Amino acid sequence: MPLPEPGTLREVLAANAAGTGRMLWGAHGGVALAALARGTTLDERASALAGGSVVLATRDQLAAAQALVALDGSVSRLVICPPDLPLAHLAAIAATAEAQAIVTDRDAAEFEGADLPPLIACNLPLHPYNSIPKPIATEWVLLTSGTTGVPKMVVHSLAALTGAIKPTQPGVPPPVWATFYDIRRYGGLQILLRALLGNGSMVLSDASEPVPEHLRRLAAHGVTHISGTPSHWRRALMSSESCLITPRYVRLSGEIADQAILDALKRQYPEAVVGHAYASTEAGVGFEVNDGLEGFPAEILSSDRDPCFKVVDGTLLIRSRRTASRYLGGSQTLMEKDGFIDSGDFVTERGGRYYFVGRRGGIINVGGLKVHPEEVEQILNKHARVKMSLVSARRNPITGAIVVADVVLHDSVAPGDASDALKQDILAFCRTALPAHKVPAAIKFVSSLAVTPAGKLVRQNA
Amino acid sequence: MYPAKMPSESAVSVSVRLTIFSEFERIAAEQKLKIQPLRDDLLLSESGLDSLGFATLVARLEDKLGYDPFATSGDLDFPVTLGDFVRFYENAAA
Structure with a gap:
């Protein structure tokens, strides 16, 4: 045969x-x-x-x-x-x-x-x-x-x-x-x-x-x-x-x-x-x-x-x-x-098109509300100064977990006030597109994000 | 007890209190929450900040102050008033 x-x-x-x-x-x-x-x-x-x-x-x-x-x-x-x-x-x-x-x-x-x-x-x-x-x-x-x-x-x-x-x-x-x-x-x-x-x-x-x-x-x-x-x-x-x-x-x-x-x-x-x-x-x-x-x-x-x-x-x-x-x-x-x-x-479906929101196992539970890290990253990445981002859970005494983000910028930012103002600007940008529980509580600027040998962002739960 | 340390401890206290108050107000403004004037005897449950607001406050304070007293105190009495909340952070710093 x-x-x-x-x-x-x-x-x-x-x-x-x-x-x-x-x-x-x-x-x-x-x-x-x-x-x-x-x-x-x-x-x-x-x-x-x-x-x-x-x-x-x-x-x-x-x-x-x-x-x-x-x-x-x-x-x-x-x-x-x-x-x-x-x-x-x-x-x-x-x-x-x-x-x-x-x-x-x-x-x-x-x-x-x-x-x-x-x-x-x-x-x-x-x-x-x-x-x-x-x-x-x-x-x-x-x-x-x-x-x-x-x-x-x-x-x-x-x-x-x-x-x-x-x-x-x-x-x-x-x-x-x-x-x-x-x-x-x-x-x-x-x-x-x-x-x-x-x-x-x-x-x-x-x-x-x-x-x-x-x-x-x-x-x-x-x-x-x-x-x-x-x-x-x-x-x-x-x-x-x-x-x-x-x-x-x-x-x-x-x-x-x-x-x-x-x-x-x-x-x-x-x-x-x-x-x-x-x-x-x-x-x-x-x-x-x-x-x-x-x-x-x-x-x-x-x-x-x-x-x-x-x-x-x-x-x-x-x-x-x-x-x-x-x-x-x-x-x-x-x-x-x-x-x-x-x-x-x-x-999730919006207007005749489906969008990927995240993976099972990656969900962050903020006081009973679900957050997919990827849906937050997609918004962060749309900000003009943001190159890439990684959203993760930080344990929290009030809501069990809360969303935080590591962000790589297109270009470096001056430490101190300028950095704080930019964080505020990015968070304000997130608030226009996301419900409050999905907006990162804290942003950290980092110079790079770790990538697995398979080319994917290293995630806590991976 | 340790008079020599008093000045720096009070400096810490002032800065902890100011940091908590300014983050409290900032988060309320961000999340468009109407809050009561910040006083030591203000009950947290009546402050106007919701649970997500407090969750955000704890996360922000961890970044600003470098510690999270909720994570380190095993058997904790949850602060009831804003004054308790401030002391809870001050004690963890001392």
């Missing part, structure tokens, strides 16, 4: 990359996609992995990308570890995956003392195949990006992962993709797959690379399509090097894209389509919104489509061929009986 569309990654590349100059660039070199199209293997022992379960845990992103192409269609299960995965969790993940091997470019000494299956080296360049074995359907397992405990293991197929990718339009110049994400997270993997399935090239990110240098490298490769979280983008816009790139498509996902960041990107890149995608590791790509506005049109909820959405008690639920199929291990169920996945994202 043939594999479902799109087949294996190697088959995709054999059909669209052979004889082209398409490239995959890392921070320290690149590989021609035509070379990957011919077929590669990790080493002689790796052929013994055929049909088995494998955990991919490389440090280097370019090595990971090549291993994904080499292993897809060859192994039965491919668990993709992000680079910041604590090694302490690796043994549990390998055991749950019933892995026969860990594929890694790390030194064996780094794993000493851990109870792990054998290590298989993933050294570049990979070796060409002598004969290409008959492909099998590979189960792709991604890890969630929660900050505590062993991440959840989310089972996908390549067909589900690529379900939202539209065919290449003829006559359009080939894109050069880039993403601030690591390709081993759902948002980054989406971009790698768009590059591989389309006719484009791609520039990979590098966690150790400062933002200005990264932007210079993107400019040097002529990046045209680039994606990241709103936090990634705010950080990029803070760098004067952001004017070096001239993208045709700017994509946001992973956090709520508010109007302030959409407008800021449109000002910076007037030629670009600025769009935001609603996607998650579990729910896959839900939809893409390219009208330049925050939120999404209510028509998306009309029922006869795939993906199909509904709002229950203010929460968005998704059913689609692009969602994950299940969790590996553990007792949690991914999907309700009717096939819908609960996103945990709260939405």
Whole structure:
């Protein structure tokens, strides 16, 4: 039986990359996609992995990308570890995956003392195949990006992962993709797959690379399509090097894209389509919104489509061929009986459009009244002097909790009176748009906000 | 007891009292609440500041004064009058 569309990654590349100059660039070199199209293997022992379960845990992103192409269609299960995965969790993940091997470019000494299956080296360049074995359907397992405990293991197929990718339009110049994400997270993997399935090239990110240098490298490769979280983008816009790139498509996902960041990107890149995608590791790509506005049109909820959405008690639920199929291990169920996945994202409808207000678990309870940090941040971020903000709960003897905000300004503010006047101005601005219990009781000006390895603001409850 | 410390303690008291009064009035103005003239024997429940106003006041005072006496006193008698409230903060500062 043939594999479902799109087949294996190697088959995709054999059909669209052979004889082209398409490239995959890392921070320290690149590989021609035509070379990957011919077929590669990790080493002689790796052929013994055929049909088995494998955990991919490389440090280097370019090595990971090549291993994904080499292993897809060859192994039965491919668990993709992000680079910041604590090694302490690796043994549990390998055991749950019933892995026969860990594929890694790390030194064996780094794993000493851990109870792990054998290590298989993933050294570049990979070796060409002598004969290409008959492909099998590979189960792709991604890890969630929660900050505590062993991440959840989310089972996908390549067909589900690529379900939202539209065919290449003829006559359009080939894109050069880039993403601030690591390709081993759902948002980054989406971009790698768009590059591989389309006719484009791609520039990979590098966690150790400062933002200005990264932007210079993107400019040097002529990046045209680039994606990241709103936090990634705010950080990029803070760098004067952001004017070096001239993208045709700017994509946001992973956090709520508010109007302030959409407008800021449109000002910076007037030629670009600025769009935001609603996607998650579990729910896959839900939809893409390219009208330049925050939120999404209510028509998306009309029922006869795939993906199909509904709002229950203010929460968005998704059913689609692009969602994950299940969790590996553990007792949690991914999907309700009717096939819908609960996103945990709260939405509210105003005038024919839905807006994201926050996530379950992130709610602040102010004397019995609910506040989503994100809805307050969206207002703060609209203030002319505010670059970005983080709203959190502070415990309070009167109301249990109260809303407070850390704010990064576009430019620094003089200490003392000027700072106090600006705080008052920002609070007054909030009071025009929010009920009293949602207005921060206190604002602190900070020089930066911490961002997780997945590109999202670090929140107390994450 | 410690006469040498008296001047600085009274300075603290004045500044705590002034800070509480000015934040009280500022929050009332921000939240468009009509409040009674601030006096030591004013009952907090009749002051005109609502519970969100007091919650905001405690948060602001924590930022201004650097401490939250509600968080540090385990078994507390909740202040009833504005005078109690001021002393509660003064005692925590001393």
